[in-house]
Amino acid sequence: PAVTVDLTGKTVVVVRANIGLWFEASKHIAGMDPERLILACRNEEKGKEAITGLANFGSVMAFTDKCARELDRLEILIGNAGMSPFGRYGVVEDWETFLHTNNFGPGLLAIHLFLKMIEAARMIHLRIVVAASDVHYWTTFEDELVELPNIHAKLLSKEYCTPEIMKRRYFDSKLLNMLFAWAFQQRLPPPTIAVNSVNPGFCISNLPSSLHEVYQEADAKQEDELMEMGSRQRVFSAVGGRTTRTSFEERAYRSRRSLRNAIL
Numbered sequence: 001p002a003v004t005v006d007l008t009g010k011t012v013v014v015v016r017a018n019i020g021l022w023f024e025a026s027k028h029i030a031g032m033d034p035e036r037l038i039l040a041c042r043n044e045e046k047g048k049e050a051i052t053g054l055a056n057f058g059s060v061m062a063f064t065d066k067c068a069r070e071l072d073r074l075e076i077l078i079g080n081a082g083m084s085p086f087g088r089y090g091v092v093e094d095w096e097t098f099l100h101t102n103n104f105g106p107g108l109l110a111i112h113l114f115l116k117m118i119e120a121a122r123m124i125h126l127r128i129v130v131a132a133s134d135v136h137y138w139t140t141f142e143d144e145l146v147e148l149p150n151i152h153a154k155l156l157s158k159e160y161c162t163p164e165i166m167k168r169r170y171f172d173s174k175l176l177n178m179l180f181a182w183a184f185q186q187r188l189p190p191p192t193i194a195v196n197s198v199n200p201g202f203c204i205s206n207l208p209s210s211l212h213e214v215y216q217e218a219d220a221k222q223e224d225e226l227m228e229m230g231s232r233q234r235v236f237s238a239v240g241g242r243t244t245r246t247s248f249e250e251r252a253y254r255s256r257r258s259l260r261n262a263i264l
Contacts, residue, residue: 002028002231002232002235002236003232003235003236003239003240004028004031004032005032005239005240006032006033007029007032007033007034007035007076007239008033008034008035009034009035010034010035010075010076011034011035011036011037011038011071011072011073011074011075011076012029012034012036012037012038012075012076012077012078012238013038013040013067013074013076013077013078013113014026014029014037014038014039014040014078015040015054015077015078015079015080015106015109016040016041016054016080017039017040017041018039018041020227021200021227021230021231021234022078022080022231022234023227023231024227024228024230024231025078025231025234025235025238026039027231028231028232028235029076029078029235029238029239032239036071038067040063053105054080054100054101054102054105054106054109055092055093055097055100055101055105056092056093056105057093057104057105057108060105060108060109060112061108061112063109064109064112064113064115064116067113067116068112068115068116071116073116073117073119074113074116074117075117075125075126075127076126076127076128076129076238076239077109077110077113077117077127077128077129078129078234078237078238079106079109079110079128079129079130079131080106080131088166089158089161089163089166091158095156096155096156096158096161098166098169098170098173099152099155099156099169099173099176102170102173102176102177103173103176103177103180106130106131106177107180107184110128110130110184110195111184113128114128114188114193117192117193118192118193125194125239126192126193126194127193127194127195127196127237127238127239128184128193128194128195128196129196129197129198129234129237129238130177130178130180130181130195130196130197130198131177131197131198131234132174132177132178132181132197132198132199133174133199134199135170135171135174136171136174136175136177136178138168138171139168139171139172139174139175141172141175155172177197178197181195181196181197196237196238197237198233198234198236198237199233200230200231200232200233200234
């Protein structure tokens with residue numbers, strides 16, 4: 001069953017909350033009676049409380065600035081999983097669209113909202129949830145890429161982003177998400193905020209059919225789960241295990257129904 005806690009007096013932000021797993025997670029969170037539940041979406045029709053587009057740094061900064069002005073505090077941030085390219089290369093704001101949306105936008109959002117969350121650091125159980133996936137095991141960065149002084153410049157270059165590279169970019173982005181969560185946690189003064197990453201499992205959702213084909217090819221035995229079931233993993237990473245704080249919890253990786261240390 002989905003974990004349930006009392007969120008009275010707490011403020012929760014859910015990114016991309018209008019669809020899929022995040023919408024289902026938002027419904028669970030709403031049932032826990034938070035003081036404020038902010039749905040961060042790309043347009044006002046999809047979310048009246050907040051508007052943010054992760055492929056636009058200006059939109060991200062405008063949203064975080066609004067949070068800084070209008071929120072007394074922020075206890076929980078549930079991040080999004082973004083988009084899937086599978087062979088397509090595009091550019092937005094001079095950045096490759098996929099990494100812009102799946103990695104740099106969410107990272108910028110988390111870093112700037114951290115400044116609001118740290119104001120409540122005297123409280124326990126502050127959480128940032130990074131959208132992850134076991135597909136980070138399915139990719140490897142070449143040694144010459146890792147050794148570059150600016151790996152991001154290479155990852156974003158059109159010359160590097162061949163159709164073959166773009167087919168695995170979703171997997172690359174999930175590895176980058178795991179590395180971000182780990183590195184972000186390492187830089188936070190303990191015991192302030194737990195940065196957790198969560199893999200909900202392969203869920204029946206509104207992701208493009210091409211994503212389903214790649215998953216099925218890589219793991220034909222993977223069990224589909226309903227969106228609501230997958231959303232429970234995100235909810236647990238945001239509010240579960242609230243009776244204690246341990247070094248294990250402070251950088252946990254939840255994959256489906258198991259919890260383990262965030263070791264790649």
